[in-house]
Amino acid sequence: MTLSLQLEELKPASSEASAIRSTMEKFKIQTEKLNAWFANNHVLKDLSINVKENEVTAIIGPSGCGKSTFIRCLNRMHELVPGARSSGAVLLDNTNVYARGTDPVTVRRKVGMVFQKPNPFPTMSVYDNVAAGLKLNGVRDHQKLDRAVKRSLELAFLWDEVKTDLDKSGVSLSGGQQQRLCIARALAVEPEVILMDEPCSALDPIATAKIEELIASLKSQYTVVIVTHNMQQAARVSDSTAFLYLGKLIEYGGTTQLFENPKEELTERYLTGKFG
């Protein structure tokens, strides 16, 4: 596989990155010339984006522009699809997650993910769903698990609704609750970054509002990257926004600036609904 970059290429990139870091705000994730393919279909083209720590970064763009592929490259989920590959570097705290010898499993423990459709484990209880990741990490101590489950459910704004039903099946909850359960499951392993792939697209407006509120509260402790179809949502929840079109980064900047005063004509046309 051509996933990992040559080590020689890596070193200058990292030192350059640390130079940037010392002079500017801290970047949690930096992609450098990130390219991705599905078989022969070139879906991401030379994407270089710096994601700031403790911010919500939204990725917007029309269907098929590579939004989902982009965030799936950040925690190495992309390569799980048969025939998928990528090139370039993704630096998490200045370390390339695609460097040779990096275990994707450890990357995914640091970079959690929430998917479009809520996907709790149907044969597990609410409690076990949240504890699943910790159990994979070998945590067996019941008190520790109890505390982590409570903390994660509280962070996901779900504790009050399920604290008496922790033994119920995860799929007995409503759609919005299931999605918050999935967020709690991702939070339980104490990741540093949370990726969200259109987390509200299967939910009603009230459930969506709850998740948006939740996202805003998460950024004090986590770095959030959210893909969304919904431009209003991007405007509401994010600090920075990246606009992708046909696999290329068209514009990237502060959300207010990008929405109110886009530099690129293409961005403006997309935001005003002329295409997309």
Place this chain on the structure above:
Amino acid sequence: MAVSEEARPKQGKTPARARLASLRFPRRFSCDDVFEASSIIFAGVIVLIIVVTSVFLVRGSVPVLESFGTGFFTGKNWIAAAGSESYSALPFVLGTLVTSAIAVAVGVPLSMGIAIFLAEMAPWSVRNPLSRVIELLAAVPSIVYGLWGLFVFRLWIRDYLETPISNYVGSFPVFQGTPLGLDFLTAGLILAIMIIPTVSSISNDVMMAVPASQREAAYSIGATRWEVVRTGVLGYARSGIFGATILGLGRAVGETMAVTMIIGNIPALPASFFQHGATMASVIANEFSEADPGSLHLSALIGIGLTLFLFALEINVFAQLMVWRVLKVRGGSVE
């Protein structure tokens, strides 16, 4: 203009409709009626076969049940010699349970390994041919397994498995006796091989039916490949896998020819793996030609047939319910 344009296609349609109507109404029977009636008859035949079989089995076993009562299920002896006749299904019921248990204990883990490899690990170029080969194994007639079992497999088991066990732990009651290879253990192991195609291909289907979102969920919380299978796939598919196991059990319970050739055919209560024995299916196959028409012996064999019939029926109904549950979940609400 607009009106006439609308009207024209209608006019164009009317004659065709009229023609269709004239075809349909004057005839008393349409092809549909014939089709429907014949379908009902064919479907009815299935039900009829089950009913007729049950009636035959119940009627045939009346004499032996009248003679021995519940003793037919609790007695220890099966003696067909005239004068000292004594019939009990117990040795064969236990024989079937022992061989089937060995088959499931050995065959199911192997099948799981195969199914996990096919569904989760194997690249496409391997998955397809390999799953075809496994399905081919199911098509091998059981008499062929019996021949191979008798002339090849039995010797392997005797020399490389039973003899060492006998040398080291031969004093354990369950391993007592001279290992000849014609015993419960060999019969159970050949059954294990015979249920692998069923169990592994159904388990494979069930695992493939697990939505990708489940695997992604496991990957996203930092699961390794094996942990993904354990957390994301096996949990979701577990009742289907259980159903596959039960279907395999059903096959093991009913399997006749290969077992009859290998098990030794002695109607004794099982005490050791290295002991000649018999199962419900094997005793029927083995003794049917010797039993005189109308004799108590024949009735006893039919009584065993009835027991086996009920066993297999229950197991299969149960298994189908379990498999359906998973496939229904897939089409339904869980995802």
